[in-house]
Amino acid sequence: MLILDSVSRSFGAGVHRRSVLDRVSVSIAAATETAIIGRSGCGKSTLLNLISGIDQPDAGRVIFDGVDLGALEEPQRTVFRRRRVGFVYQFFNLLPTLNVEENVRLVLSLDGVGSAEARRRSRALLERVGLGDRLHSPVDVLSGGEQQRVALARALVHDPALLLADEPTGNLDEVTAAQLAPLLRELARERGATVLLVTHDRQLAAGADRCLTLRDGQLL
């Protein structure tokens, strides 16, 4: 269960201070998929940063499975993120210095999973996303759809309880986007992950269990 309790966040100072989230409260059930839609700059990415512990709210609490992220020290939040959260970004954010398999294995490696086991799990998941023949390819030679599938494998290889997807199809063509969405849902469901999907794509949002709109700092 993910709970946001009166979460506020603003940026800037003095007259330039701008409130992005204003006392946002919401409860999201475990193993469900929630889509959040809203206009550009409405604070969707800020919300994901707060939920993952990357950023801290000015006020309010973020609680996941009974753990108040605000009560955790920075190193504990890092471990939380490493073990319990998976990310998929609009612009993939793969590491150009690592190949396909290494990008996926990295998360397990950071968590101290043995090399052989990490390799086995990474390869298995890459087979599932259809990239079993591209294990050693540099990531910058892949197409957008392939890169996003690598990112998806990286986000799920450690079986996270929470999958945060920030415009996962925003940088893909219609056909590729249509192929990625069911794959994301299928893999998340298999792992029982709670999915939080930020998107502009109404069709993608329509497939979620619940759809929320972020407007004027409020989640409606």
Place this chain on the structure above:
Amino acid sequence: MGMLWTTSFRHLLRHPVQLLLALLGLALGVATIVAVDVATGSAARAFELSLAAVQGPATHELDGGPAGIDETWYVDLVRTLHVVRANPVVEGYVTTGEEALQLLGVDPLAAAAFAADGGAGSAGGALQGPATLLDSRGALAQWLSGAGWVVLTRDTAAQLGLRPGASFAIDAGGHALQGQLLGVLGDSSGALAAVMLADVSTAQQWLGLQGRLTRIDLRVPAGPAAAAELEQVRRGLPPGVTLNVAAQRARAGLDMTQAFNTNLRALSLLALLVGLFLVYGTMSFAIVQRRRSLGVLRALGATRGQLLRVILLEAMGLALVGGVLGLAAGVLIGRTLVGMVSQTINDLYYVVAVNSVTLPPGEPLLAIGAAVAVALLAAAAPALEAVNSTPQLTLRASVLEGRARRVAAVLLGVSVLLAAGCLLIVLSTQRSVLAGFGALMLAMLSVAAATPALLYACARGLARSPLSAAPPVRLALGGIAGSLSRTGVAVAALAMAVTAMIGISIMVDSFRESLRDWLSHTLQADIYVAAPGPGFARPERRLDAAVVADLERVPGIAGFSASRRAVVDSDRGPVLLDAMDDTATMRAGVDLTAAAPAVWNRFTAGEVLLAQPLAYRLDLAIGSSLRLTTAQGLRSFRVAGVFREYGNDRGSARISRREYRRLWQDDSVSTLALDVAPGTAVGAVVGRLYGAAAGRQALQVDTPAQVRAISLAIFERTFVITRVLNWLAAGVAAVGLLSALLAWQLGRTRELALLRVVGLTRAGAAVMIEAQTVFMGVVALLAALPAGVLTAILLVRVINRRAFGWQIDLHLHPAQVGGAIALALTAAVVAGLYPAWRTARASLVQDLREE
């Protein structure tokens, strides 16, 4: 951590040019330090080895001053010694062909016993050597025959093309002599490379020291009996003979070059300081480049500590490779510098032959340690900044540059504080050379700290001015101001190096002008005559009394003034003493900067004048006293005046020659200053002087113009090494600028491609890049010009004053900044060449695809 290492390592390999330039800069910085240490260390080691070879196991020495020690006293002394061992030494310098050699007169039997009993090992090779060759009665007879038999090392004999039995010409103080090579010695250490061994009586005869010994070495074993015997020697010393601890001579010799070495060390540190900026630039740029990746890693769960370790260990890896490369390059550069350093030491301090280049112990550790310290220091700030910021993946360049602008503003304040710190150090310390260098470093850092703000202000100001109406110009200037995080550091490093170059250039020029002025003032006579030979203040460099008498009578001479130069003992260490005939010409040549009333009357009465460096070094002022060891014992001399002198950095004392002859019982003449009668051609008189001494003594005859030329040649040689080190520091800065600007321009590939899409021509893009880099060179120059003048003032008024006691007049003229302008503009133009060429040739399609 394994995967993190992989990303780090591959990132470096993906940017090979950047990596190579960073390594080159770091290696050059380290190489400069190592080179200076190798050069000065090798010279010091050669001096110590040579001293150990000729002193053997001596613990004490008896010194007789300029007149030496009566050898009959030595004979009496030896009779009283039972535990303490003594060894008589006659020492001087001769030349053979072009080679200057130390002539050492030894008693082979006494010397061998002296060395062997002391378990000297490799030390005392000069003492044991002859005995090993004189094992046959015939050889010993030859050695003692007085027929000029000598011993050389095998290498020296080979260098001179001599074989045992060969006769060869020797010059000792202008006297032509004939030597014969009795045998050769093996000398693996090279300590005896510049030594010629002869019998005591031969050396006495050649050096004009008949019946005298230069010194007597003593070996005093441990124990009360020896101590009592030493005390007995001390009580029985004749006037003018002093008992000193042997190690003091080595220390005094090495102390002489201390200020010279400190200056070289400071210059080499400057190169490393510039290298620090370079590594900072490289590391911060590498982190900026990877900012997005670092953000991803943090989002995926890499801890701050993990990333910090990776970045710092990456810097350390860079440092290790750079340090090892720098060490190797430093040894190579040191081999070149050692010639310059030993030449300067020979010109200014003492005669030393450096035949082997040695890496001082601990130098590899120092080099690698310096590289690691610099790299870690440089990487720490950007690394901490990167890992401590929130891992926002959407961080925009504008945010980063906004931060860079704020940092530049803060640095401007830091620059003011550094400048204030510099001023505070200068005003609150009086004599500390290290504090002077500390102030200099703060001044340099102050320039570096102010440069990013200056660059931003210049670029923004010009971009907004009507001069930049054309959009490409505005774009180019805006690009510089908008990339301050990368351009600022590079320009700061260049500004610092250019500042140093201007400062040193002004200092050297000012020094040269002051030297010229001083020479014009000092050289009042028309002709100067001296006995030729290596080293100065050597007792054997004396004109024969009969020759002096004949020279003074040469037709066309209207007046003359004789002087004697000697090193005498004082309670404050050895002092160079110039005994001058008290004539109007001599007085006119002394440029007094402080004087007691009726100074010349006092001088005539026996008070002394001190050169500025000596007065400063011994902290003596008008009215204070200097205690010198005369032939009649320790005497106090009141200081009547202080005069300007640039002849050497130790300074000298001047005394009336009449007083000197009375107190030191030395009538010798080192130099004769002659006034030519009006209407007489100087050239004609010079010819007559040679003629008057012909067949008796070779002369070194110089006109003031020649003395000036020789002095200026020595001056230029002295500063060659300064210039070399300065250019090395400049080289590091140029590499830094090249590295940073190259990385910056290559990072703008997509932006430049977009400009070309909207209509900028290939040539236009290339010109824009060149204009940007040249603009940065000009800004570095703008910062460096005033800072360079201030640095020169610090060097002239603080560093030189504190290190050497010199008072130098500041001379400024535009030509002094020529080298600095060339450096700044060349570095800037070169830095833009490759990106300009690449942009002009690049495929638009490919560049636009690259993210």
